[in-house]
Amino acid sequence: MDTNRLAKELKEIQADTTSGVTVRVLGDNMAHMQGTILGPEESPYQGGKFVVDIQLTNAYPFEPPKMRFITKVWHPNVSSANGAICLDILKEQWSPALSIKTAMLSLQALLSSPEPSDPQDAVVARQYLDDIALFNATAKAWTEEHAKDGAKDEKMEKFKEMGFPEVDIVNALARAAGDEAQALELLLTGL
Template identity: 40%
Template sequence: MLTIPSFVLNLSKNYLLPSTNMSDSRSRRIGKELADVRRDTQAGIQVWTVNESDISRLKGMFKGPPDTAYEGGYYTIDVEIPIDYPFRPPKMKFDTKIYHPNISSQTGAICLDILKDQWSPVYTVKSALISLQSLLCTPEPSNPQDAQVAQVYIENHDQFIKTAKEWVRLYAQPPAFIDVEEEGDSYNGIDPKVVQSLQNFGFDQNVIVSALSKENIKSQEDVDNYPNGINGILDLLLH
């Protein structure tokens, strides 16, 4: 679990403060989303306001997924909420430098469909951040934001992995307010890709991790071998 400093946690008292430059409905929506992030201690996602009087400017944070070149990294995302949110997607970019074909190594700009034409009002800032975390698991070099990085990814994958890991060491170390020793495994040893794929069906991460742990399901192979496969897993989560 990421440990957020007290000045961030104290913002919970001000989540629903009105702002002169945003609609009441947008304020309520963002406030509910921030409260949901605070309650979900297992997701490994944190969101906080930059200025407690303006909840349209946020910061998000997540860890690099295990078994990727980004493992061990801590990534801060700048989030700007448009006036007509949630009918338009939030604007997001990486504050933390990262070596990835779908993220600009210079500006942090992101190429991800749900932040563009595939956005839906049912998505949230948290679900968008989870999608960004998933993007670190599955780069798409055929649709790059950074063409040079994509070229290295395709033509010299070993060099890509080496550089990505070096950038973790150089740029993505834990912020001062993160207590690494207190952090636990929010997936309880379950492959994050399995958890995230089930979240796409609308299930809460806590529910998924609890149910899969009881059945000792840790990997995609375990899912495939479960009675009735993915349908059996979905039935398990529904009951």
């Protein structure tokens, strides 16, 4: 992993205050980051702040970052169960010319332009195709509940109250795909 390139990428993200994208390193390990995306205007996600877990392999930038939504989001290309993302540039369309920032901006664009023909969550995709008004209402309700200021990530808060460090909580929730019981077991066993 090219840490000089990563440091440059992070500086570029921090310098851009207009994109609605932020990224920070968790702990001392540059291979694990947390990003946030502001929900696009004129979408059911408007006003939401969506947290994304970002993990890099030693082969980055020759392999894509592994990204997963931590914030629950109702979207055809995002698993409503575990936050897994179906986006071509995070898989076969990745190129070393892309960056963490371009991947995050692509996620933000995906929120505006769902691809129900290539879904991660078939139930959400079916709703999008069959009843767009109900889809928009559901996506907006999930944004209100999970992604707006004042909306608490209950699992995160619960684990913080137990005294676990935030970086460990994020790691455990990401490894457990959001499953609270499994995350607690990981936290208790020291990951």
